[in-house]
Amino acid sequence: MSESTLTGKKALVAGGASGIGAAAVRALAQRGAHVIVADIDPADFHRILTLMLESPFLLIRAVLPHMYEREWGRIINVSSVHGLRASAFKSAYVAAKHGVEGLSKAVALEGAPHGVTSNCVNPSYVRTPLVDKRIKDQVATHGIPEEEVVKKIMLTESAIKRLVEPEEAGELIGFLAGPFTGMVTGAAYTMDGGWTAS
Ligand SMILES: NC(=O)c1ccc[n+]([C@@H]2O[C@H](COP(=O)([O-])OP(=O)(O)OC[C@H]3O[C@@H](n4cnc5c(N)ncnc54)[C@H](O)[C@@H]3O)[C@@H](O)[C@H]2O)c1
Numbered sequence: 001m002s003e004s005t006l007t008g009k010k011a012l013v014a015g016g017a018s019g020i021g022a023a024a025v026r027a028l029a030q031r032g033a034h035v036i037v038a039d040i041d042p043a044d045f046h047r048i049l050t051l052m053l054e055s056p057f058l059l060i061r062a063v064l065p066h067m068y069e070r071e072w073g074r075i076i077n078v079s080s081v082h083g084l085r086a087s088a089f090k091s092a093y094v095a096a097k098h099g100v101e102g103l104s105k106a107v108a109l110e111g112a113p114h115g116v117t118s119n120c121v122n123p124s125y126v127r128t129p130l131v132d133k134r135i136k137d138q139v140a141t142h143g144i145p146e147e148e149v150v151k152k153i154m155l156t157e158s159a160i161k162r163l164v165e166p167e168e169a170g171e172l173i174g175f176l177a178g179p180f181t182g183m184v185t186g187a188a189y190t191m192d193g194g195w196t197a198s
Contacts, residue, residue, distance in 0.1 A: 007032030014038045045092040052096035053103065060107055064116065073116035074177045077104045078169075081124045081192040085157075101188060108186035117185035121172050124192035125154045126164040159194030 011028045015021040016037035028035050060075055067073025082090060083097035100120065107118035125131050131154075138149040155161045172191055176184065190196050 004032035009033045010036065012036045012038060017041060045095075048092035049096050049099070052093070053099040056100060057103055060103070060118075064107070064111065067111070067116045068114040071115040073111065073114070074181070075104070075107055075111070075116065075118035076173050076176050077118070077120045078173075079104070079120035079122050079188065081122050081157075081190065081195050083120060083122055084188060084190070084196055104188075105186045112185065115182075117176075117181060119176055119181075119184060119186070120188045121169060121176070122188050122190045122192060122196075123164045123169050124158050124195050125150075126166055126169055128166055131163065155193075157195045157198070158192060159197065162193070164191055164193070 006028060009032070011033040013021050013025050013028065013035060016025045016035070017039035021037075021039070025035050025037055056077055063073070063075075067075075077100050079100045080093075080097045082094045083101045086094045104118045104120045107116075111118055135146055135149050135154075138144075138153055139146055142149065144152075150163065151161065154163070169191060172189055175181065176189065
């Protein structure tokens with residue numbers, strides 16, 4: 001046990017998530033320091049917010065004037081079940097998707113007098129390359145078969161125990177884009193096998 005020589009002190013370790021930095025974090029913490037770790041993961045937070053929240057905002061801002069001109073438009077944001085529910089260790093994704101929900105509702109209110117609707121679609125895990133990669137990562141991390149990763153990690157919250165197929169999400173988007181949804185706005189359309197029902 002190391003002496004508490006750094007009790008009451010604060011330490012900032014840049015690159016502290018791995019290797020020498022991580023060892024330094026452990027050594028400083030053992031000595032009683034309050035350690036703050038700066039690594040590229042805080043960068044990931046910013047990147048995810050930019051990609052998943054700022055990009056939709058910029059796109060919507062660019063298209064709205066043209067929709068207003070035609071007095072018709074459909075904004076359909078691909079949110080997620082994580083726009084409505086949190087999961088641990090997904091802070092950036094959950095924050096971005098919750099932000100998209102707010103963005104979509106604000107656009108719904110602003111677009112209403114101009115014939116423009118704005119809605120979110122909220123799928124649980126969809127069988128896409130993104131999820132395929134995540135499954136493979138989890139197989140490598142936990143050393144368990146793919147079916148088990150899907151069942152035990154991705155489908156725990158879902159009442160219907162299967163992934164969403166991309167075509168199912170596509171059809172929902174097609175419906176929302178169509179002519180019979182003029183009164184559907186500011187809504188979140190779940191396709192989550194009952195995840196948010198509980
Ligand atoms: N797959 C799921 O389980 C799931 C569940 C809920 C919500 N979503 C959401 O659905 C959306 C699409 O996910 P996916 O699973 O189809 O992912 P995906 O990785 O299969 O496809 C994403 C596509 O977006 C493109 N792309 C990435 N950054 C871009 C950018 N800045 N500008 C333009 N194109 C860009 C990629 O090249 C790729 O073709 C994401 O917003 C994701 O959060 C996915």
